[in-house]
Amino acid sequence: MNIHPFSPIKIAIVDDHNLFRKGLIKLINLGDTHRRYSVLFEAESGLDLKEKLNKRTIPDIMLMDIDMPDMDGYETVSWLRQFHPGIRILVISMFENEEAILRMLQLGVRGYLSKDIEVEDIHHALEAISSGGYYYSERATEVRDQRLNNSSAGQQAQNMSEREREFLKLACTDMTYVQIADVMNVSVKTIDGYREELFKRFGFKNRVTMAMYAVKIGLYTP
Amino acid sequence: MNIHPFSPIKIAIVDDHNLFRKGLIKLINLGDTHRRYSVLFEAESGLDLKEKLNKRTIPDIMLMDIDMPDMDGYETVSWLRQFHPGIRILVISMFENEEAILRMLQLGVRGYLSKDIEVEDIHHALEAISSGGYYYSERATEVRDQRLNNSSAGQQAQNMSEREREFLKLACTDMTYVQIADVMNVSVKTIDGYREELFKRFGFKNRVTMAMYAVKIGLYTP
């Protein structure tokens, strides 16, 4: 189920760093002797992408970063899945942590690569994706597999609720739990419940390590 | 005081991400019609660089990342300044924060660029540096200038002592202040002194915001 088997495969790149975009283009062109791929355009963020998608040809494959200003990778992918479900998304991110990988997998991306990639990696990924398949880095595969297995094993983790997410973000600030309870419109005891639940689930020892986890998974940017 | 006015200027790149290295090479070659620059070799970390420097021609200019495994940018620059003072260093980093910029400026680097650079930026920087000058991004210039002015003004900040730095790193972990006092071999009250001093100096409201600051300036990576 190839996309346009005889015309070049149209690619767009969404990343806030010019250097990365140029690096990606170079990696794509290196070894692409048959001009199978053509990079249509680049965008600096999800917002930028939304504008550019209106005026241009729709790409077949979208290379997507996660950490971006305005509208990050998760939001952008959500939006794309809803309004352009035909575009296949390959995430290329600095983040190799479970949370990021799982969220993206759940959003239905076609591939997940680290930014530490070689020419072959990106070509294998592009080939797999353009022929209807999927391509995950070793690390992403590992995360996905271990998620499929461990339901009762070890520490069952992840999947925070929206309220827990919100609490976790606020716990990274200088607010006390009383103040957090106030802005979240629940009692302090409820907040304490969220805290305890997260402590238990993730093994946090104190608020600092919890906040650090939030940073690590990109939920909060200091 | 040009370096080899008629032979190409030899460049080496130190960055742990292949993508960045390839992107940099592409940016350097783009617009370098006269082949003024040649990229000698790439290294993935300071440690890797040390090995490669022994076996190869010494480059004129070194493009240097900060966040790297094994031996980070600061260590690597310190080492280079000591053992290869002739190599001119251009830092190209994700970090645009005061701490990082100031530390690098103090170590005597010739330039500081964000990773958000265009072709012209890198060429201006390389020209300036190879002809004996300096090149700082807008942000780096701003930081340097405001550091020259504000000695008594506003909040005199920065310049943490080595002990304070160490404490700040440990304060990002799950250790209590008692435990931190233990590993730092001082009394809890001394630790409390460090804490209070940093709180006053930087206006932290609680340990979480202090830890977040440590992350922001790159002192601790969650």
Place this chain on the structure above:
DNA sequence: CCTCGACCGGGGAAAAACCCCCTTTTTCCA
């Protein structure tokens, strides 16, 4: 001499962490 930096200490209020308990609503699945 006397200040400054690094260290140590008391006491106390507040916040955070950690227990146990409870109700209501939603989900889900046999």
Place this chain on the structure above:
DNA sequence: TGGAAAAAGGGGGTTTTTCCCCGGTCGAGG
């Protein structure tokens, strides 16, 4: 479709840690 289980919210009370003000010693150096 009925009931069990989970998720969401709340409560009382304890211990530990954090935070903040106050004070002190000691040695180095202008």
